[in-house]
Amino acid sequence: MRREQRRRLGAFLLLLLGVVLLRRYNWIEFIPFKMWNRGIGLQAGESMFELEGRPFRIFGGSMHYFRVPRDYWRDRMLKMKACGLNTLTTYVAWNLHEPTRGKFDFSGNLDIEAFVKMAADIGLWVIMRPGPYICAEWDLGGLPSWLLRDKNMQLRTTYKGFTEATDGFFDKLIPKLAHLQYQKGGPIIAVQVENEYGSYAKDPNYLDYVKTALLKRGIVELLVTSDNKDGLSSGSLEGVLATINFQKLEPVLFSYLDTIQTKKPKMVMEYWTGWFDQWGSDHHVFDADMVVETVQEILKSGASINLYMFHGGTNFGFMNGALHFIEYKADVTSYDYDAPLTEAGDYTSKYYKLRDLFSKFIEEPLPIPPSVMTKGSYGMVQIKQYVSLWDVLQSTEEPFKTVEPINMENLSVNDDNGQSYGYTLYETVIFGGGQFHSQGNIRDRAQVFVSNQLVGSIDFQNLELNIAEVPGYRKLRILIENCGRVNYGPKLNNQRKGMVGDVLLRSAPLRNFKIYSLDMKKSFIESLQVAQWNDVPDEPEGPAFFRGTLRVGFMPLDTFLKLEGWEKGVIFVNGQNLGRYWNIGPQSTLYLPGTWLHPGENEIIIFEQYRAGRLLQSMDVPLLGKTLYVD
Incomplete structure (x- = not known):
């Protein structure tokens, strides 16, 4: 018996020594999270967060798995860890996971379980932001375009068509995440309820619906909401921690947060380290010293922080979002965001200055940053x-014939889920010429051809053009590009693309179209x-x-x-x-x-x-x- 006791004591001391050495030399990131005894997860105490009853500060950074090639996930996470961060936050892009209703994809670059497990292996906690809406400068804020086939659809509300679709998605998504929660041995310490709903606030029952949808599917960790100052009052929810988003720390922000919830720890869910770009504008840059100064103020106040973005990545394909308030502006392909890591994962001055700052708030020495990947010039x-394109049309699928125009989402393609992205070609026959007017029904940009000759372009600002009068019948072709659906603001429900209503020639609506779906998938x-x-x-x-x-x-x-x-x-x-x-x-x-x-x-x-x-x-x-x- 004594021999067995000595054996167990020796094993325990050896394990303890290993843990001490791992912590001392920053090898702790390789200890699987499930080795730790799990009890109470992240708690929002009176003034600070607690994890397992001990004070805990979130030093977080945002990185989206869907904007970074899978082969580079580990490199970016190691760089995050070496910067002094302990938590990774990510959105979930519903439109990628369920491109057609009822058919799901969690493979390859969309393997969110592998992404979360990799974060755990590296030693990062995870805050999950599953939506269903995410904003993120992503097409339709991450919502799938097939929702818009319903002419009565009311996105981000308790409208039955939307909640049924959300339930179907959560039924597949949440079980992939629930077993990776902290109390189940995984790295997920908090889950966000929707995203910046206070700035939308179309339905007073909606946030309760999302909260319940998460809880009943097994989410047990701390729930949070996230809003800017203007949305805090409408976006908070009983029993859910409110967090705040901003780029400039104004003295009133944390005071205002206290009026929403008293005696709770402060969390900046999105501190904007830079900004996104739009076509026709400039590349936005936020001064590195100003960033560090603001982050330092936040940390000195005792608040936790998440850097949005830590690594932006890329809007590959047709996935960029857009804004449309006074005028429509589509986001560019790059999501570099002027973040601490560049679009290609290289270090910036922000990275090194933030690393130096975070090192002052962390007891252990930081890991050495991984080397930068060499770039090639070929x-x-x-x-x-x-x-x-005209020669390619004959080898594409048969066009749809319709008397009146049909928007791309309502075309009978993609297993009857409509066309989501790319281009749509509308073809008809006209007699003579005259003034062509879009009536604002071309979304978002079109080239108009008569007998294969370009007549001009139509967009939100240019609604009309003149077609020369020529006797006889001619083929009119309107090639329309979906330049990206709005991801934020009141126009979210009005994001059907292609030809969304009548266009006119000589004040008469055009009829009898052939419609080609040019989604340009692989x-x-x-x-x-x-x-x-x-x-x-x-x-x-x-x-x-x-x-x-x-x-x-x-x-x-x-x-x-x-x-x-x-x-x-x-x-x-x-x-x-x-x-x-x-x-x-x-x-x-x-x-x-x-x-x-x-x-x-x-x-x-x-x-x-x-x-x-x-x-x-x-x-x-x-x-x-x-x-x-x-x-």
Whole structure:
């Protein structure tokens, strides 16, 4: 018996010594969280958070799994840990996980369980923000576009059509997260109830509905809400900790938070380290010293903090959001955000200055930051082949024939879930010419062609153009781009795209359309392999697809593609949609992760809407545009 006791005591002392050494040399991140005895999770005490009954401060940073290639998750998390952060926060993008109603995808880059477990392995706690709405400068705030097939849909309310869809999503999502909660041995210490609802506040019962939906599916950790100052009063909820979002710390902010809830710890759920960019504007930059000064003030006040963003990443594909208050403005492809880590995961001065600051609030020495990934410059790519969009149409699926126009979400495609993203082509026959007027029913931007000749463009500001009078019948084509759905504000319910109502010629509504769905998914791009490609003409024009080859060495590296001489379109590399480009800026390069390349030849396909260049340049530095300092 004594021998057994000595054996157990020896094992215990050995384990204790191991833990001490791991903590001393910052190897603690490799201890699986489930090794720790779990009891009470994160609690909001009278003045500070407590974890297992001990004081706890959240040093958090936001990073979204869906904006970062999976192969780079670990690198970004290690850099987060080395900056002195102990908590990762992420949104959940419903529109990616349920692209068609009832069919879910949690694989590959959408494997949220793997993302959370990786955070645990590295030693990061997790605050989960599952929505259903997330804002995030993401298309429709993360809500799937098939919700808009219901003409009576009321998003972010207790409207039956919305709650039934949300319940269906939560039924699949929450079980993947519930077992990863702190009290179950995982890293999730808090869960957010919706997102910034106080700024929307269409339904007084909605937040209660979301709270109940989370609880009844097994969420047991601390629940929080998140709002800016103007939304706090309408966005708070009994039994749920209110947190605040801002970029500038005004003296009244924490005092106002005290009026919402008394004797609770302060948490800045979103301290905005930078800002996002929109097409036609500048690249927003927030001074690093101002950021550090504000973070220091927050920490000295005793509050917890989450840096939004710590690492922004990229709005790959067609997933960028937009704002539409006075005028419609779509977000750019890059979500660099002027964050502590760049779009490609490189360190900035903000990173090092914040690391120095956080080190003063943490007892243990910080891990050494991982080395920066080398970037590649592969020189010029000559574009040698092209095929006109008009020639591609004959090999696409049969167009839809309809008397009156139909918006893209209500087309009978995608397993009858409608078209979500990309372009939609409306074709009809006209006699003569005259004034063409969109009546504001083209969303968001269209090129108008008569007999394949470009007449002009239509958008939210330019509603009309003149079609020359020519005797006889001619084919009218209207190619409409969904430039990104609004992700924030009162227009959220009004985000159907394509042709959403009548357009007029000589004051009469056009009728009898053929509608082509051009979603440009990976399968669509792969189908271009059988197209009849031709040599690029001397003066190449769109709409057309252009093809070239990027040659890469044995070790593919991250690079940035510059499209000088091109006007507006989308670029695909090995079938991956890198996102949109537009010569109005601010950004003039697109980020190409090396993990999406392979040694040797890599296929590049560019869909150019207007006027094409002849060359594409691969660079080892990004060009995000003229900077505008945020005050």
